[in-house]
Amino acid sequence: MIVTDTIQKLVDEIIKGAKTPEEKIDRIYRWVQRKIRYISIKGSVSSGQTGHPAEETLENGYGDCSDKGILLCTMLKAAGFEAHPIILYVGSEDLYRCLPSTGGNHLISRVKLPDGHWQVLDATSLTYKYPYFSCGDHGASFVDAISKEVGIIPLNAPEENLERLEVKLKLYADGSAKADFKSIPIGMLEAGYRAFWEYQQKERYGVIVTNWMNSVFPRAKMDTFGIEGLGSMDSQLCEWAKVSVDSFPSVEGDIWIIDIPGVKYSMSGFEEVNLAERKYAIKYSCPRAKEYNVTIELPRGARVLGLPEGVKLSCEPYADFSITYSKKGNKITVHEKFRLKKIEIPTRDYQRYKDFIIAAKQAAEQRIFIKKPR
Template sequence: MYSVIAYTGLGTNLVSIMRGNLILLSGNKLLKLLRRFRFSQRHNIRLFCGIRLSINITEIIVKISILIALFIAVVSFGDVIDLSDGGSYSGGEINFENGKFVLDGETFDREEVSRIIIGKPADIETQKAPIAEAYAEMATAPEILLEAAENAESKYPDAAGIVIIDHGTNILRENGTRVYRYHFAGKILKSSKLHWGQSARYFEDGRSRARILFERTITPENEHFWWDTTQYTITEPSEGGVFFDYGKTYSAMFPQVSVGSIVEYISESETYNPFDKNFFTPYFYFQDDVPTLESRCTVIIPKDRELNFRNYNWPNGNDSPTITETETTRVYEWVVENSPPFIEEIKAPSYGDLVPRYDATLFQNWDYIYDWLGELQRNRMVATPEIKSVVAEIVEGATDMPDSINRIYIWVQQEIHYISIKGSVASGETGHTAKWTFEKKYGDCTDKSILLATMLREIGVEAYPIIVMTNDEEDVPRDIPDLSGNHAITLAIVDGKRYFLDATTTSYNFPYFRSDCVGVTYVCALCRDWDTVYTPTPDENAIHIEINATLDIEGNLTADYISSLVGDYEGSYRGYWEYRQADRRGVIMQDWISYIIPGAQVTDWSLPGVDDLSVPFQERVSFRVPKYTITAGDLWIIKIPQIEKDYQFEEVSLAKRRFPIEYTAPYKMSHKITIEIPEDFAIEYLPGNIELDNPYTAYRANYRKEGDSIIFEDEYRLKKRIVPVEDYKSYKKFCRSVSEYARKQVFLRSE
């Protein structure tokens, strides 16, 4: 459903620079819009095509050829070189030969050039009216839209909307510039889809432009309202928090939109100055959270080029794409018809792992990407004398290599503040130089990964910045050259073993890193390789909870709670508390302990190690629970604190699942809970022991009596991240058994 095509930066949530070919979008904002809010925001950021519902591929080619001709008739293109001294040269096509730029026979050293513009357009104002008028003629016949919507409504009476037309077209020109057009029509059936009545497009001056070619609304009363093409706004992006974006947003509102309206539009994005003419990587998603009658994506490239593509989750019997040729072009077309609503499931894989989609590129192997990205990264990984001096100070007195690595790892996390600020694709994808980040004392994930790798190399560690797509997003197999990612981390190789470090955090010790990077593929351009990030064992990502409690003769419980953590558990818990204001921590602690142990009243608490990574982090809480026991005559009934809350397993609430269960990372959770009972009470009943095991999880627990105390101990191990659908039934039975055991109670009788 989405086809966004180029963007400016990785940021914390790097979006693939290759995943499109048009608009330059901030990596962080694009990721959040397209993926985190993939349904509620999807039509606000849709892009651009111009194909009617009722035409076939031949008609598409003819109509698009006419439109391209119209477009060229009103736009003149020529490459431009701007020089550092203020001069400017324009002409034909820029080439890069023997380390120099060449334009119409003139040569320019790289140091002389401040900017190149490939295919600079004529004034946008002269293009607006005729192109809008031409595209408006391609609006779908109202009777087709009305009939299609009516038929779909009868089949899906509870739908919030009906997507009638979902067409995207990518056009790659001979000179490397490219256009992406999107044609959408849909009927709004509930207020949750009123956002279909507004559009926003991001563009960057000097590189791309975006616009809406026509918008119209068909009201429930069958009145037709056309958008006035002069009524749009261009706004600068807001700057706040730790993200700073370049570029502008072109936005417009549909006229007279209400529930029951049909909206239709064609939008267009053009990259007239691509960061690299060789990168062209269209992609498309073919399903939504509402019924979609027809999704179609067309890719048109010069005839002498060939797409390297991969289909995912493709419907049985669908042989897309069809491939046809004209005299000058090769045309690929993917079509999916009558898609039912996509319904999410708890802890399912990402949307892109479940719906029909394709990825494509012009690259047949990784060589060009490795060369391009590797050179950019290598040039940034230069240790200045100041960096060398600080590294020496950091590691002075270190006991061994792991201690030295840890000191540098912590320094980059805590001394380089996370702020994303990008001004070009080069800085967006490969970070600023190590010198820049070191001196500025801030940067984003790419900047921090570059600096960390540079500093580690100064102590003899083989280290590289790498690109990943975190495991809360779609899987990127990399079997076709695909630089997609939303994050950058650092690979360190010590004695032949690979370690993965994420310097965007502030709270992790070596060798641990964020669990959302576990098990994903990564690209290491400097290694000229791609591989998979290490998956830790449950013992390397663990939490142990110990509660020592006393019941008094009135049934009141007093207790001390200690949580001890390892790996991502420690780093993420420490990071959570680190960012809470000190005067709010007590309130948060009370709310949390009240949730896991209803009625608990915190009497004291502390967080050793929260501000000092050399001290193991713990959560320590003392609390009191009045009238903790349930009384039935001379019997006391007690629950073991916290256990029931820890084993609820919402992911197995469905009778059947259509999608696998996906966890972030393997982990271990264990408890030791000791309850001292009053002298005048004896144990009437203790639950028996349990031991369960399957390929994905294991659980064991036992109760015992020691002196005047009841002791409960257990251990839960998640061994694999993903539980496939075919094993859901047995996995659900396992989880239910653990939940039922966790709800068991202890009975005491007064003597």
């Protein structure tokens, strides 16, 4: 990891005006992700073991994981940080590293911060902001040959892989409705969503969002939509849409039955708990969280017959779920939060976890009953 004059000049230009160590690292991290193409012509094992000199990767403009990891460490070194390439075995949380071995199938980087904390970074991606990195690296065993250390990369907190959704729905006396929808992905999820949209053709954006909105608001007509922050990683990514629905609630006589938009399907999926019993543990890619904040504005004369009871569920140490309801004036507010905190559910706790998921699904599918306005 030799800092040449070319590398030093480039790094000085990249971090010019940066006010904090974190901002300097972030700028270099993004630059390597975006400017050096990830191209591998080696096998998995050799990619995690060997790499080209940083200057060569910089000149080529491409490299595999080891090339990009070495270049990132070299550029961080030029910015005044201690940084080491580390060898991983991705998907190897059970690997016994106490036996002498430098085996691996991936190479990333870690950088020492002023407070002594080592922060892991993976420059093989395209869309990650500091301090986030690929989900697949979390829980993997690593070897730092320079500092002669072995260890396990900690799992992310659920809040570092979070989707925050907001729905504001206005219901009219004739049963029609208009709604504003907003999704704000945080941390690792923002990187994933940004990569998804960058991969899509712009002409398909409308089709994708329309299909998404129809899963939240059945029979909805999309009025307009937007994807903010996509053009700059300095901005927070935000997906939003405005929709209209000709007939939103189900009707039984003079009663409106309202499925809570978004929340009703928030716990869909989880086919992994459909079995009566399991022989093997359930494994997820990484911890995650999702929050819904829904506001329903009722028309004059409509009367709430009763709100569902709030629910708080916990399946420690694996997951938790909560949903609350409140009413103020003619507005109903629903808040739901789900957190998956561990990536493995062992067979001994399968039934307990299955019962938790079923209960959470049932809670998310509760409906609100409204007396129609006259």
